Amino acid sequence: MSLSSEPARGFAIETQGLSKRFGSQTAVEGLTMRVPAGAIAGFIGPNGAGKTTTIRLLLGLVRPDAGSATVLGHSLAEPERYLPRVGALVEAPAFYPGLSGQTNLEVLARLGGHPGSLVAELLEVVGLSDRARDRVGTYSLGMKQRLGVAMALLPDPELLILDEPANGLDPLGIIEMREMLRRLAGQGKTILLSSHLLGELEQLADWLIMLNQGKVLFCGPARELLAQRVEVVVESQDAIQLDVVARIAGDAGHAVTREDGVLRIACPAGFAETLNRMAGETGAPDLTLRIREASLEQLFLALIKGDHP
Amino acid sequence: MISVIRAFRSEVPKFRRWSVLAVAGAMLVVSTFIAYLTFHQIASGATGREMAGLITAFPTPQGLVSIIGQARSLIIAIALVMVTANLAAEWSQGTLRNLLVCEPRRLRWLAGKMLALVLFVLLSMLLTLLISGTFILVVAQGQGIQTAAWTSPEGLRVFLAFLGNEVLCLVGVSALGMLIAILTRSVAAGVGIALAYILVVEGIIAVVLPQVTQWFPGRVFNTIVGTAVPLVGPEPPQGYPAALGAALLWIAVFVVVSAVVFPRQDVKA
Incomplete structure (x- = not known):
């Protein structure tokens, strides 16, 4: 595992021996990894490897049993210090099916203290403007996924954590997603991208983290691997x-x-x-x-x- | 405080959902129907031991409240379901993770959400009482029944005393619903346990240990309202001040336990 490269802008995510168990099941064990600021980091592993648990740990949704981590320079113990600068889509997109896509985003915009005008802008960015007033219950998986990406972009994040964002997208949607992620990385944002579409990651990622059975197999520059x-x-x-x-x-x-x-x-x-x-x-x-x-x-x-x- | 206000504001659009409005609508329609049935029985000269108190109170300032208060059990059950289901749904639907990434200070989010939920429940109850009360007044006047005592200053005082205790009752029921939702983290389990507890468990224990159950939360919340208008529910056997103290203590216990448990929970949904 290569952790030697020191990027100019430092690391957006650093974990040291992070572990999490659910009952007798070890989800993540001694996880040590880094993601350089400004990188698109591919997060790869088979189902059950611990990717989603790691993401939940980074987002303060679950608490580690051991180890430490910093996100955007702040400890996991103080998620309120870094989460306002983090956008995330965790697992399958979850929304209120009885509310429209627009209202779902308004709920989160109000909670995060973001301007309401941002909602229409982001719906435009992800190509959902024409269905904005329809109930999310009528959306396809791909549309929910786009709405999830819009949700993640609400805080204009420095760090974007996306868990399988291309799930359910058609080929055109995947290409659009790829271009959007490149554009966001071009703006200096760090992106941690978990995906099973390895071909996509190969095209996008400049940093790779491979996980299996809760342990890191590789963490370093993609070209090195x-x-x-x-x-x-x-x-x-x-x-x-x-x-x-x-x-x-x-x-x-x-x-x-x-x-x-x-x-x-x-x-x-x-x-x-x-x-x-x-x-x-x-x-x-x-x-x-x-x-x-x-x-x-x-x-x-x-x-x-x-x-x- | 700003983050609590944000959490409160973010809850408001969620009340536009049909499922939420339908439950509030059901509270209004069924309560009004029960009030009308009670009124109709009295006005049509029905007799019977269980009706005797209502018939006696009918021409007095307590008459209207004793009629519209007959649906109190239903209002309590619906309020409990509303709060438990609404909060537990954040886990069941997976939306809690979105919310807690936006507002990681969990207690502030919970405070804002509960503030909005409790206000919605209280407004639904107030609307229900006002509409069913107005409906009964109109029907009574249409039938030439004397309603002056109901709208007299004493009638208004009775209504306000009833309303004040009903507000406290529903705040307590909401706090119970909050705790059950946090502990179960599931709509089905939360609503099932909440209803089973309030409608069945306390009742069964009461048969065996009546002296003990008079202090149980469901009983305490219910009986404090019976103090204001005895015809709408049982009076507290331990006396109003003791029952009021117990109600406030239960609310504090539910809030404290929720505040201890919720920030320590792993959000896996």
Whole structure:
């Protein structure tokens, strides 16, 4: 895990050994991570990895059992010091179904002391102006998601924490969301973005945090992770030779996927040479090996399998 | 204080929901209907032991209040449901997390919300009493029944004494609803437990331990109103000052326990 890089503007989020248990279930264990100010940080992990609990901890919704953290320079113990500068969308967007989208935002604008004129502006930004007066109960999931993003933008936040904001969005909506997040990052806002859309994160994130079973597997610059790992594509007409290669890679703890006479192995760059040599020694000499930059998805699978960069 | 006012203001738009207005409307319509039925029975010459007190009070300054006060149990039950369901729904719907990110000082948010909820409940009750009272007055005058005693200064004094104690009763019921909502964090469980407690549990315990249950919150809140107008509910066996003190103490207990528990809860909904 790389925490060495010191960004110019410091860190918007820093956690140190943060832990949270719900009964006998450990949701987050010894979580140490940082998010540089001004970065778009991708927050990745399988279901149950502890992403949402971490977000709830950062937002003061649940209290840690151990560890400490600062958000925008203030301790988790004083959420009132930093939350006015934080916008958040946690899990599925939750609204009053019997009220219109506009009224739902007005409720939060009044509570946060934000000007009412902001509500119409934000509905315009997320493309909901024409449905603003309709009951939220009639909205699609994608529309609720847009309303959730508008809600998160109400305080004109320095830090935006979004939990699966692209859930339910159509392809056009996803592209619009991506552009909006880039625009917000361009304004100097820090964005912590939890998502299962790894392709999206690969395009957006300049910082990555990978979580599994409540623990951090990686935290650092996205380019650092992506540069460390490659995808070795192994081709052969002989299925037996491919089996041999798959076994070698699997025994070494690397993620292997197989399709139509092709093996894809996510591994450190240096492993390709080792693989070629071992395959030759174990009776699989007629292989074609190509090395490509690994996708975030392959890296994610590799890390989840316990293969460290 | 500013954040409490903000929390109060943010609650106001939520009362526009049909579900909230329908419950307040039900309180008004059913209470007026019960008042009319009571009036009709008296005016049409019904007799019976349970009617004797109402018939005696009918031409007196207590006549109107004793008629419109017959729906008090319903008003208490609806107020309890209204507060419990409204607050617990913030957990059930998941909206609490949005609210607490906007206002992390939980007690200030709770104070603003409860202030708005209690005012809404009291306004609903006041509107119900005024409309059902006006309706009975109009119907009575239409039938040539003498209503001068009801609108006399003494009649007004009786009404205000009844109203003051009813306000205290509903504030107490609202505080109970708040605590139940905070402890259950679910509309279904909260409303179920609240109604079961106020309508069933206290009643069952009262059969076994009547001396003890006279101090229970539901009984205390109910009986302080019976002091002003005995015909609208039982009188406090321990006397009005003791019952009033117990009511205030229960309200303080509910508020303190809520204030201790709520800021320490994890919001997982």
